Amino acid sequence: xxxxxxxxxxxxxxxxxxxxxxxxxxxxxxxxxxxxxxxxxxxxxxxxxxxxxxxxxxxxxxxxxxxxxxxxxxxxxxxxxxxxxxxxxxxxxxxxxxxxxxxxxxxxxxxxxxxxxxxxxxxxxxxxxxxxxxxxxxxxxxxxxxxxxxxxxxxxxxxxxxxxxxxxxxxxxxxxxxxxxxxxxxxxxxxxxxxxxxxxxxxxxxxxxxxxxxxxxxxxxxxxxxxxxxxxxxxxxxxxxxxxxxxx
Amino acid sequence: xxxxxxxxxxxxxxxxxxxxxxxxxxxxxxxxxxxxxxxxxxxxxxxxxxxxxxxxxxxxxxxxxxxxxxxxxxxxxxxxxxxxxxxxxxxxxxxxxxxxxxxxxxxxxxxxxxxxxxxxxxxxxxxxxxxxxxxxxxxxxxxxxxxxxxxxxxxxxxxxxxxxxxxxxxxxxxxxxxxxxxxxxxxxxxx
Numbered sequence: 001x002x003x004x005x006x007x008x009x010x011x012x013x014x015x016x017x018x019x020x021x022x023x024x025x026x027x028x029x030x031x032x033x034x035x036x037x038x039x040x041x042x043x044x045x046x047x048x049x050x051x052x053x054x055x056x057x058x059x060x061x062x063x064x065x066x067x068x069x070x071x072x073x074x075x076x077x078x079x080x081x082x083x084x085x086x087x088x089x090x091x092x093x094x095x096x097x098x099x100x101x102x103x104x105x106x107x108x109x110x111x112x113x114x115x116x117x118x119x120x121x122x123x124x125x126x127x128x129x130x131x132x133x134x135x136x137x138x139x140x141x142x143x144x145x146x147x148x149x150x151x152x153x154x155x156x157x158x159x160x161x162x163x164x165x166x167x168x169x170x171x172x173x174x175x176x177x178x179x180x181x182x183x184x185x186x187x188x189x190x191x192x193x194x195x196x197x198x199x200x201x202x203x204x205x206x207x208x209x210x211x212x213x214x215x216x217x218x219x220x221x222x223x224x225x226x227x228x229x230x231x232x233x234x235x236x237x238x239x240x241x242x243x244x245x246x247x248x
Numbered sequence: 249x250x251x252x253x254x255x256x257x258x259x260x261x262x263x264x265x266x267x268x269x270x271x272x273x274x275x276x277x278x279x280x281x282x283x284x285x286x287x288x289x290x291x292x293x294x295x296x297x298x299x300x301x302x303x304x305x306x307x308x309x310x311x312x313x314x315x316x317x318x319x320x321x322x323x324x325x326x327x328x329x330x331x332x333x334x335x336x337x338x339x340x341x342x343x344x345x346x347x348x349x350x351x352x353x354x355x356x357x358x359x360x361x362x363x364x365x366x367x368x369x370x371x372x373x374x375x376x377x378x379x380x381x382x383x384x385x386x387x388x389x390x391x392x393x394x395x396x397x398x399x400x401x402x403x404x405x406x407x408x409x410x411x412x413x414x415x416x417x418x419x420x421x422x423x424x425x426x427x428x429x430x431x432x433x434x435x436x437x438x439x
Contacts, residue, residue, distance in 0.1 A: 077364075
């Protein structure tokens with residue numbers, strides 16, 4: 001019998017069912033979608049559920065202050081602030097890392113990219129992180145000057161994290177009008193998985209949707225699901241088939 | 249035998265996780281409410297998760313209170329108040345959906361209640377299939393009911409779909425025959 005890869009259960013029951021048990025451990029997954037589709041909420045739940053299961057989790061934020069994130073998380077009934085106090089859930093402001101590394105500049109060189117990757121992997125290793133979210137990868141890629149750099153950054157980071165058994169979500173911001181699944185077109189090709197969050201317009205209603213486009217190491221549903229963000233977490237229902245126009 | 253008693257008897261016959269299409273008329277609507285929400289739910293210690301698409305939830309509470317029914321075990325998924333600009337602050341007691349056409353969201357709100365209030369079993373009431381049919385075409389409504397009824401079985405919840413006899417069409421009757429385990433005509437005029 002072929003033994004399947006170990007799974008990292010997201011703790012979001014509907015998503016784990018779609019993924020046949022969870023994300024293959026060590027995968028680097030792009031969580032992509034336009035604004036207001038639930039990327040940050042889903043990513044935070046992934047971390048909180050992991051921390052509750054005893055997997056130390058880390059959130060690297062580019063856009064939001066950790067204090068604000070904690071405040072937002074208190075609306076979830078499954079969130080326990082002790083996870084933060086006991087450092088089972090660690091929130092980091094990337095700006096502080098930039099300052100520490102002397103990377104407060106608009107454009108990175110390849111050397112800067114390597115320094116940043118080394119710092120992130122060092123933290124993951126030292127702190128024993130099993131789940132990592134970088135929100136957003138787009139903001140980091142914005143400072144990289146070429147697609148080659150972006151490719152190098154994500155490949156290098158993904159490999160290091162995978163070797164340590166760390167399952168990573170890279171949050172990717174998309175414009176509603178964008179073609180493809182990522183801002184620069186490189187991220188989607190390198191990531192082990194793509195989870196696309198979207199807005200779907202149907203007869204004037206705007207539904208939040210989720211679709212797993214690819215996930216290496218597991219079979220999975222590729223169907224579209226409707227998503228609801230509730231105080232007990234992300235809930236998913238199969239999308240009913242009817243005439244619909246997608247606006248992402 | 250009164251209409252209320254006959255509905256209660258029918259509900260008591262059902263095994264858990266059953267779905268029932270309940271045909272009522274304007275004359276027997278209140279009897280049905282009393283039978284399901286008051287007598288059946290109380291006797292079996294069930295939560296009532298009430299999907300309102302005909303009358304806003306606050307009005308239904310008013311009606312139930314006039315009937316002397318305890319509404320503490322009733323939770324509403326209200327699909328109509330937003331359309332009438334009468335939705336107030338959301339709470340677990342009153343969960344609002346923007347439109348009766350957001351069928352997946354209706355399922356998700358019921359799932360939310362089922363997950364959150366697991367200490368008791370539940371009866372889910374859809375009031376009514378006719379008003380849902382005003383806003384949705386029958387193809388997507390059939391699909392919704394089929395998936396919904398099937399998913400409720402896994403929660404061992406009862407499902408009662410109210411159908412107003414005066415507003416029924418052969419298509420609605422066929423659809424209910426297809427998706428429900430059982431049907432019951434509570435009397436009164438209409439199909």
